[in-house]
Amino acid sequence: xxxxxxxxxxxxxxxxxxxxxxxxxxxxxxxxxxxxxxxxxxxxxxxxxxxxxxxxxxxxxxxxxxxxxxxxxxxxxxxxxxxxxxxxxxxxxxxxxxxxxxxxxxxxxxxxxxxxxxxxxxxxxxxxxxxxxxxxxxxxxxxxxxxxxxxxxxxxxxxxxxxxxxxxxxxxxxxxxxxxxxxxxxxxxxxxxxxxxxxxxxxxxxxxxxxxxxxxxxxxxxxxxxxxxxxxxxxxxxxxxxx
Amino acid sequence: xxxxxxxxxxxxxxxxxxxxxxxxxxxxxxxxxxxxxxxxxxxxxxxxxxxxxxxxxxxxxxxxxxxxxxxxxxxxxxxxxxxxxxxxxxxxxxxxxxxxxxxxxxxxxxxxxxxxxxxxxxxxxxxxxxxxxxxxxxxxxxxxxxxxxxxxxxxxxxxxxxxxxxxxxxxxxxxxxxxxxxxxxxxxxxxxxxxxxxxxxxxxxxxxxxxxxxxxxxxxxxxxxxxxxxxxxxxxxxxxxxx
DNA sequence: CGCGTAGTTGATACCTCTCAACACTAGTGG
DNA sequence: CCACTAGTGTTGAGAGGTATCAACTACGCG
Numbered sequence: 001x002x003x004x005x006x007x008x009x010x011x012x013x014x015x016x017x018x019x020x021x022x023x024x025x026x027x028x029x030x031x032x033x034x035x036x037x038x039x040x041x042x043x044x045x046x047x048x049x050x051x052x053x054x055x056x057x058x059x060x061x062x063x064x065x066x067x068x069x070x071x072x073x074x075x076x077x078x079x080x081x082x083x084x085x086x087x088x089x090x091x092x093x094x095x096x097x098x099x100x101x102x103x104x105x106x107x108x109x110x111x112x113x114x115x116x117x118x119x120x121x122x123x124x125x126x127x128x129x130x131x132x133x134x135x136x137x138x139x140x141x142x143x144x145x146x147x148x149x150x151x152x153x154x155x156x157x158x159x160x161x162x163x164x165x166x167x168x169x170x171x172x173x174x175x176x177x178x179x180x181x182x183x184x185x186x187x188x189x190x191x192x193x194x195x196x197x198x199x200x201x202x203x204x205x206x207x208x209x210x211x212x213x214x215x216x217x218x219x220x221x222x223x224x225x226x227x228x229x230x231x232x233x234x235x236x237x238x239x240x241x242x243x
Numbered sequence: 244x245x246x247x248x249x250x251x252x253x254x255x256x257x258x259x260x261x262x263x264x265x266x267x268x269x270x271x272x273x274x275x276x277x278x279x280x281x282x283x284x285x286x287x288x289x290x291x292x293x294x295x296x297x298x299x300x301x302x303x304x305x306x307x308x309x310x311x312x313x314x315x316x317x318x319x320x321x322x323x324x325x326x327x328x329x330x331x332x333x334x335x336x337x338x339x340x341x342x343x344x345x346x347x348x349x350x351x352x353x354x355x356x357x358x359x360x361x362x363x364x365x366x367x368x369x370x371x372x373x374x375x376x377x378x379x380x381x382x383x384x385x386x387x388x389x390x391x392x393x394x395x396x397x398x399x400x401x402x403x404x405x406x407x408x409x410x411x412x413x414x415x416x417x418x419x420x421x422x423x424x425x426x427x428x429x430x431x432x433x434x435x436x437x438x439x440x441x442x443x444x445x446x447x448x449x450x451x452x453x454x455x456x457x458x459x460x461x462x463x464x465x466x467x468x469x470x471x472x473x474x475x476x477x478x479x480x481x482x483x484x485x486x
Numbered sequence: 487c488g489c490g491t492a493g494t495t496g497a498t499a500c501c502t503c504t505c506a507a508c509a510c511t512a513g514t515g516g
Numbered sequence: 517c518c519a520c521t522a523g524t525g526t527t528g529a530g531a532g533g534t535a536t537c538a539a540c541t542a543c544g545c546g
Contacts, residue, residue: 123367127374128334131334142309145384439527
């Protein structure tokens with residue numbers, strides 16, 4: 001889990017967290033960074049752990065999930081290339097609030113709490129970027145709260161799929177594919193329902209020909225029907241990434 | 244709605260957003276601030292409005308609520324003295340994501356987007372404070388997501404009351420009182436349930452003698468029973484503010 | 487081949503929403 | 517002084533969505 005690929009200013013300057021920095025500033029950032037590579041299905045950190053660092057994912061996919069004392073679990077979000085994760089805890093109670101697991105092979109770069117604070121103090125733009133990123137996530141989370149409080153399971157599953165397609169959908173000849181494997185349990189934990197309900201809902205959609213799952217990967221064939229179920233109030237359209 | 248009380252460095256330095264600033268920095272902050280006073284039941288800003296500012300509440304209480312296109316509504320949070328609000332939108336899509344209404348007479352101070360960004364650039368500590376504040380709210384929101392996804396209405400109502408007690412509880416001879424008036428609908432919108440379910444649950448608790456409501460204000464008499472219902476996994480205890 | 491993981495589907499129970507009726511209060515205006 | 521109204525809260529009856537439990541299938545892998 002630790003062949004270390006070189007970390008360039010080029011790579012860093014494309015990350016949202018370091019957007020708008022001078023090359024001198026980027027050099028500072030590089031100097032205190034450390035890079036790691038993980039295999040698939042690796043636990044990057046555990047909920048409750050106190051040796052916190054600020055992480056940015058360079059390549060691969062990670063699932064952030066949170067579980068309660070009763071064992072009930074939710075998926076907080078999926079982390080893709082360029083996303084920061086595990087970083088908020090540096091500023092709050094210095095414990096990771098969730099688990100992080102790799103879904104694929106992955107490489108990350110990370111900074112210690114001290115290093116990140118120094119960087120932010122010396123280069124305020126980093127802190128401003130962080131506010132923007134965390135703010136976006138807060139808005140998403142509040143949107144999700146409303147969804148859970150007011151909509152039913154079927155619509156929540158539809159929304160969950162649409163969000164995933166927006167974030168990580170790839171167009172192929174067969175339809176739009178979600179780039180990484182998802183179990184029914186994952187879908188349930190995203191949409192806030194049970195494995196069983198998620199399975200029933202997806203089966204129904206498969207029967208209707210709206211989507212199918214190939215080797216844990218979901219292929220959507222009729223986006224419009226999905227959007228009709230979701231009745232997306234925020235009429236954002238979905239522009240999948242290039243393959 | 245606009246007799247302007249004087250704004251002192253003293254007041255500002257006690258706000259979390261401006262914690263740890265030099266007096267020179269505080270002078271900068273004061274220079275670009277503008278103060279306003281509102282009557283009770285005043286709409287401070289509307290969801291979707293684009294003339295966004297960063298607000299800090301000096302005195303009073305404000306309810307932040309969000310509604311969907313279908314009319315379903317949730318209470319996002321209550322804002323008390325010292326809290327910032329409406330500020331994240333400066334960094335994201337420059338639209339307020341929710342409505343803000345005063346629950347009492349209130350005074351706020353606010354900054355334009357331009358002014359706040361300049362302040363953050365000149366005084367990185369402000370941006371760092373902002374990351375911490377927004378990060379805490381994100382964690383709260385994610386906790387709430389899990390709660391909605393995995394727990395049932397009664398427990399969610401208990402949690403909602405406990406959160407309110409923690410934030411704005413005052414001990415009196417009769418019990419712990421939530422400082423501002425709350426309708427059943429408010430409780431429902433916080434806990435993510437309906438007016439009817441909230442009413443049933445609270446009635447049951449009144450019959451059990453755990454709490455009562457006097458003039459829209461909830462008085463909790465048996466904290467322990469409430470906590471038992473909530474089965475609070477994060478065994479935080481509740482330390483009410485002084486009366 | 488057997489085992490573990492994943493997925494499907496039926497039966498059932500129960501929580502919660504929904505709809506409706508009614509009580510209570512405060513404020514308004516005749 | 518008394519309807520009248522609007523806002524709020526309570527409670528019952530019924531429907532319906534979803535969780536839960538259980539049984540079964542399918543697949544991959546040692």
